[in-house]
Amino acid sequence: GAVVSQHPSRVICKSGTSVKIECRSLDFQATTMFWYRQFPKQSLMLMATSNEGSKATYEQGVEKDKFLINHASLTLSTLTVTSAHPEDSSFYICSARHGRETQYFGPGTRLLVL
Amino acid sequence: KQEVTQIPAALSVPEGENLVLNCSFTDSAIYNLQWFRQDPGKGLTSLLLIQSSQREQTSGRLNASLDKSSGRSTLYIAASQPGDSATYLCAVTVTGGGNKLTFGTGTQLKVEL
Numbered sequence A: 001g002a003v004v005s006q007h008p009s010r011v012i013c014k015s016g017t018s019v020k021i022e023c024r025s026l027d028f029q030a031t032t033m034f035w036y037r038q039f040p041k042q043s044l045m046l047m048a049t050s051n052e053g054s055k056a057t058y059e060q061g062v063e064k065d066k067f068l069i070n071h072a073s074l075t076l077s078t079l080t081v082t083s084a085h086p087e088d089s090s091f092y093i094c095s096a097r098h099g100r101e102t103q104y105f106g107p108g109t110r111l112l113v114l
Numbered sequence B: 001k002q003e004v005t006q007i008p009a010a011l012s013v014p015e016g017e018n019l020v021l022n023c024s025f026t027d028s029a030i031y032n033l034q035w036f037r038q039d040p041g042k043g044l045t046s047l048l049l050i051q052s053s054q055r056e057q058t059s060g061r062l063n064a065s066l067d068k069s070s071g072r073s074t075l076y077i078a079a080s081q082p083g084d085s086a087t088y089l090c091a092v093t094v095t096g097g098g099n100k101l102t103f104g105t106g107t108q109l110k111v112e113l
Helices: none
Strands: A004-007 A010-013 A019-025 A032-038 A044-051 A067-073 A076-081 A090-097 A109-113 B004-007 B010-014 B019-025 B030-038 B044-051 B056-059 B062-067 B072-077 B086-094 B101-103 B107-112
Touching (some): A019 A109, A032 A076, A076 A090, B004 B086, B019 B030, B019 B107, B030 B062, B030 B072, B044 B072, B072 B086
Parallel strands (some): A010 A109, B010 B107
Antiparallel strands (some): A032 A044, A032 A090, A067 A076, A090 A109, B019 B072, B030 B086, B056 B062, B086 B107
């Protein structure tokens, strides 16, 4: 099956710093990428949808200036958590899709903000 | 707004037992429904995908059914094994919703020796 990678897998940072998470589709071109957030023992919540070459569409309640998403190519999307605070600590998962086909999920990135 | 609920939230069974996980959704206008597995601290692995026109899908010891009119799906796991221990998530794709997935709350399964 299709492979989606995320980097880093785990990051610890100080409050106020910015953190960038990469999501790559390794063996297919992803016309659409999705970013999810998951709190402990809770389900995945969609944060935003990004299409290659266009601005991301954010879900209600998600601050676009806080969570910057760039989908610059068909194989790479980045999520930057700007001025991170402890409440931003979470598990961030991306997924990628080509056309209307199945979404393939990355392994996730654990963010801990001290 | 589509809401997806899974029951039970947690389940512990002895090895070898057959079990059923339940998923319900409030809006029957779905494009498809998927069942995923998530191991602790890991991403999601797709197990089964059922199109809205289908009633069930099978893969090995797993069988998923879909009753769109009643807003329900079940995941049946036969002859459970300790390796089946994980969190199982169902998710629906809503028609006309940009093909976004709405996830359920998950069922945490533990299969004991």
